[in-house]
Amino acid sequence: xxxxxxxxVEEARLSARSLLDYGDSFFNPTVRLGVTGxxxxxxxxxxxxxxxxxxRGGRFPVFESLATGRIATARLEPQPDDAVPxxxxxxxxxxxxxxxxxxxxxxxxxxxxxxxxxxxHNGADRTLTLDIVDYPGEWLLDLPLLGKxxxxxxxxxxxxxxxxxxxxxxxxxxAHLATLDPNERENEQTxxxxxxxxxxxxxxxxxxxxxxxxxxxxxxxxxGNLAGSPALTFAPLDVPADGSAPDAxxxxxxxxxxxxxxDVVVRPFFRDxxxxxxxQIVLVDALSAFNAGPEALxxxxxxxxxxxDCFRIGRSTLLSALFRPRIDRILFAATKADHLHHLSxxxxxxxxxxxxDKAVARSxxxxxAVDVVAxxxxxxxxxxxxxxxRDKLPSILGTPALGEVADGQTFDGETEVATFPGDLxxxxxxxxxxxAAFRGLTAAAADxxxxxxxxxxxxxxxxxxxxxxxxxxxxxxxxxxxxxGDRLQ
Ligand SMILES: Nc1nc2c(ncn2[C@@H]2O[C@H](COP(=O)(O)OP(=O)(O)O)[C@@H](O)[C@H]2O)c(=O)[nH]1
Ligand SMILES: [Mg+2]
Numbered sequence: 001x002x003x004x005x006x007x008x009v010e011e012a013r014l015s016a017r018s019l020l021d022y023g024d025s026f027f028n029p030t031v032r033l034g035v036t037g038x039x040x041x042x043x044x045x046x047x048x049x050x051x052x053x054x055x056r057g058g059r060f061p062v063f064e065s066l067a068t069g070r071i072a073t074a075r076l077e078p079q080p081d082d083a084v085p086x087x088x089x090x091x092x093x094x095x096x097x098x099x100x101x102x103x104x105x106x107x108x109x110x111x112x113x114x115x116x117x118x119x120x121h122n123g124a125d126r127t128l129t130l131d132i133v134d135y136p137g138e139w140l141l142d143l144p145l146l147g148k149x150x151x152x153x154x155x156x157x158x159x160x161x162x163x164x165x166x167x168x169x170x171x172x173x174x175a176h177l178a179t180l181d182p183n184e185r186e187n188e189q190t191x192x193x194x195x196x197x198x199x200x201x202x203x204x205x206x207x208x209x210x211x212x213x214x215x216x217x218x219x220x221x222x223x224g225n226l227a228g229s230p231a232l233t234f235a236p237l238d239v240p241a242d243g244s245a246p247d248a249x250x251x252x253x254x255x256x257x258x259x260x261x262x263d264v265v266v267r268p269f270f271r272d273x274x275x276x277x278x279x280q281i282v283l284v285d286a287l288s289a290f291n292a293g294p295e296a297l298x299x300x301x302x303x304x305x306x307x308x309d310c311f312r313i314g315r316s317t318l319l320s321a322l323f324r325p326r327i328d329r330i331l332f333a334a335t336k337a338d339h340l341h342h343l344s345x346x347x348x349x350x351x352x353x354x355x356x357d358k359a360v361a362r363s364x365x366x367x368x369a370v371d372v373v374a375x376x377x378x379x380x381x382x383x384x385x386x387x388x389x390r391d392k393l394p395s396i397l398g399t400p401a402l403g404e405v406a407d408g409q410t411f412d413g414e415t416e417v418a419t420f421p422g423d424l425x426x427x428x429x430x431x432x433x434x435x436a437a438f439r440g441l442t443a444a445a446a447d448x449x450x451x452x453x454x455x456x457x458x459x460x461x462x463x464x465x466x467x468x469x470x471x472x473x474x475x476x477x478x479x480x481x482x483x484x485g486d487r488l489q
Contacts, residue, residue: 030129031487032276034327037283038137038213038303039206039222042335042377044103046283047112047134048092049377049471050480051076054114058470060477065488067477070119077113080131083272087112087134096378097469100399100458107222109135109273118488128487135273137282138218141303142266143274143310145216150255151243154236157216161201165295165442166212169204173197173235182237182251191253194235195220209442211285211292213303219265231260274310279329279483282307286334286352287453290424293440294432297351304332305359311368330370331482332356337474338376339421339453341383341394345474347424348374354428371482376474380456386418395420398456406454413457421453 035043053060054074060066079086087110092103114130145153158177161170176197180190199220205212206221215221219232226232234257237250245251284304289296311327334352337345352372360370381398395418400406402413411417425431461469 029126029487030131030278031484032131032133032278033483034274034277034280035132035134035283036137036140036280037335038285039107040105040288041137041283041285043134043283044092044106045096046281046333046335046377046476047087047132048089048096048103049473049476051089051112051114051132052093052468052471053473053476053480054116056468056470058473058476060480062475062477063480064485065118066480070121070488072117072119072125074114074116077115077129079111080113081111084133085110087132096458096471097461100460102458106134107136108224109133109139116488121489128484130484133273133277135269136218136222137307138215138222139265139269140218140274140310141214141216141306142218143270144306145262145266146270149241150258151239151241153258154239154254155241157236158238160214165210166201166205169210170201173201177235177238180237180250182239182254183246183249186248186250186253190250191233191235191257194237195233198235208288209292211288211296212299213289213296214299214306217261217265219261226265229264230257231264234258234261276326278326279331280311280327281331281333281479281483283333283335284352285336286348287336287339290431291440291453293442295442296440297355297432301355301358304355308356308359308370328368329483330368331479332370332372333479334372334374336376336453337374338379338381338398339396339456340424341396341421342474343394344424345374347426347428351424351428351431373475373479373482375476375479377471377476378458379472379474380459384418386420393420398454399460401455401457404454419454 035047037043049058052058054066054071055076057066065071076089085108089112095101095103111134112132114132116128116130117125118128119125148156160166161173167174173194176194180194202215202220204210205215217232219226223232234254237254239245239251245255282304284300286297286300289300308330311330332352334348337348340348349372352374356370356372381396384395384397385392386395387393397416397418399414399416400411400419402411404411406419459472461471463469
């Protein structure tokens with residue numbers, strides 16, 4: 001493989017940074033924990049619950065160091081990276097506990113530092129610094145672009161857009177594409193239109209009825225301060241994978257901008273954030289994929305494989321032995337498990353495990369431990385048995401959010417109801433088969449779908465005097481044990 005000067009300079013910079021970080025952590029052990037997942041996967045809620053559980057002391061029986069009393073205190077420290085916004089912990093917590101509202105949606109990177117004072121098994125007192133970095137999974141799914149030419153990316157994106165249900169959503173983009181000759185003279189208006197239609201198509205794939213996951217380039221859907229810039233204004237063209245673009249052609253213009261996207265967006269993310277992580281949790285909203293149906297699950301599978309490839313890219317594609325990305329533990333977590341009766345939690349985990357195992361086998365990531373868990377960072381429901389005719393149905397009790405609809409009833413956001421969301425099938429293959437063995441919203445109306453998930457409000461918590469109430473959760477402690485338990489030995 002040939003490397004450009006650019007990559008070598010980058011590499012040198014990365015190694016210098018790693019050495020600095022390393023020297024630092026020798027005296028003051030630090031773990032940089034990346035928390036990622038597509039938009040709405042549950043990152044903000046997860047971090048808020050995790051920090052609250054550490055600072056306040058949550059009910060975490062499986063998180064050994066806390067459960068056995070070896071953690072003395074955990075406190076917030078000033079955010080260390082000057083160019084990264086601080087994770088707005090206090091506000092998110094107030095939303096959850098006082099207002100019973102989920103935190104507002106965020107779409108940028110943010111960071112928070114915790115210092116954890118603990119006692120080692122041998123009795124020595126130590127402090128572990130935990131830096132938690134919240135970043136969009138959409139950015140992670142951009143990393144594979146580093147290894148693709150514009151022509152390769154075009155061919156892949158167009159092929160994907162011709163599969164169902166994407167093809168239906170891409171109809172307008174396809175119609176425009178058919179009018180374009182890649183060899184014609186470059187033209188800003190043509191490019192703007194193509195980029196807009198391509199972005200519209202990506203956006204409609206995110207609709208809850210389709211819940212597609214694999215949608216690079218990620219910044220097309222969350223442009224931030226780059227909105228409207230040339231680096232975000234391009235689209236795939238029907239060009240041969242090994243062809244070369246004539247000077248001043250539409251093709252050459254698109255290719256230049258694609259390369260600019262890699263320079264301006266993807267490489268800086270890799271250098272400044274991804275390459276510095278030690279541990280990673282990837283949050284997956286698998287229930288939304290069930291809600292939509294088998295196509296969404298297959299798409300999710302492809303996205304998870306793409307994510308795992310990123311860790312491999314980190315290891316081998318980006319050059320020499322000097323620099324080794326440090327991530328040695330990766331946890332895939334299916335979030336919002338409180339939408340299921342606990343009888344289905346193991347099935348949810350099994351679905352994720354099956355998907356991840358396939359991807360692990362393919363991507364040959366060496367040296368990193370991978371695990372999966374089904375969790376709810378904040379448990380919004382309780383369980384109950386509800387009598388229906390002669391049967392007792394395992395149900396969940398919760399307060400549906402204002403405006404949610406089920407069985408023709410619209411909820412007011414105050415009334416608690418018992419619902420039966422539907423069981424996940426014991427035969428996992430049913431979930432993935434496209435023959436309507438398991439119907440989601442893509443194929444059926446809401447009341448005909450086999451699994452339907454309602455949005456609940458955060459739980460009502462009893463305050464005990466002035467003490468802050470603990471947030472109920474499902475298996476959050478197991479996630480913590482896997483992610484940092486070994487660093488608190
Ligand atoms: N019931 C329940 N809902 C959750 C949980 N975590 C997230 N959610 C829902 O998912 C939405 C998105 O979560 P958020 O943390 O903002 O996702 P982000 O975009 O990945 O940061 C929230 O507004 C909640 O409706 C959870 O543990 N339980
Ligand atoms: Mg967020």
